[in-house]
Amino acid sequence: MTIQDATSSIPSKRSSSALSMAPRKKVSSSDPLVFHGRHFGRTVFALCNYPSLLTNGILRLEQMEDTPLEDFPAEEQREHRVFEQLLDSYPGLLERLKGGSEEEILHVGELVGKGAAGARGDDTKTLKSAILDWISPKGEAIQPPLHRNSKIDRGFNHELTGSLLCPAGLDWNDPQTKENLRSGEMLVCGDQWPIFLYAHHIYDPEDPWSSLLRSRLLTCAYKHVFTSPSSVDKEPKATRSGNARLHGMNSVTIASIAYIATQVRFALSSSSVFSRTDTTTDSETFYHSLLDLLEDPEESQEVDELLTWWNRQIFPASSAARRPISANSALSKIRQRRIALKRAAVLDNIHS
């Protein structure tokens, strides 16, 4: 399915409403860019300010005439790769930015950002309740009970969510550790990964890759978001298309795994508001720390194996014939070349 196919099916029920004489362009929800932003946030990059991503991206293209991308700070390099992926994933976007004013660039960023934020909010909302079904002991109720619509008792306040959120390498069963985590005396940062990331919640310090990002909790949440809520624990009752199909997605992405892990971590926590800048939940650091590992070229073999494993879990029908795209593959070379050509086109425009 192409982008055009996907976006042409967006309901246009509100397209005729309220495009009034606002001084600034209205961020219309029915714009295909919002729809695209939903998927882009879930699968490529979730936590960023899209208007500045675009302005910085255009600006950086100009700077890159003198300074190669490798000389920029790591954070900017990542932002730029996201920028290029956005250009690459939406036909016509480059031309739109080329021909657009500064305000138009900001407007495009707002549309994409609105989609990404909307999808994220919808996901946190539905996962908040659904996650309790996945962490309950088989056939039993959670003791003491956890509320579906309140998170106040979650996090380290509860035995079950506490044990799942306990950083790998620490022993939740140690009373002193437990007390320190509960009281907040021991502060958990985003780069201290919780044990729920590991299959069967077992971390092996001798082989840290062995079960990382292979837990059932993660695959449940992934299916809930990407295939459909009903596909999690039973044969999916074939109904309306799920997100993956709606967006023509037939393999997992690195960022989508990090996104789901971040959502699960937040759902288990006691925080009621998802905020990038919130230092206690530290979701942004967590998300970035996962991306740091998964995008590291030195880890590409393990990451390829991980993606193969994930594709078998999520897309069993189509994963047999597919090999993961490694960092050095021919396809990636082709992409790099295409991006270079686009960059040249943008520079042309800036200078003309």
Place this chain on the structure above:
DNA sequence: CTCCACACGGGTGCATGACT
């Protein structure tokens, strides 16, 4: 105070399988 980002309840229309 305003502004902003977010949570949350609830509504809408679409796609699909089941049924007549």
Place this chain on the structure above:
DNA sequence: AGTCATGCACCCGTGTGGAG
């Protein structure tokens, strides 16, 4: 073939709390 029921993604309005 037509109709119905249901699961689903998406969207809106409103309330809230934090930052400036």
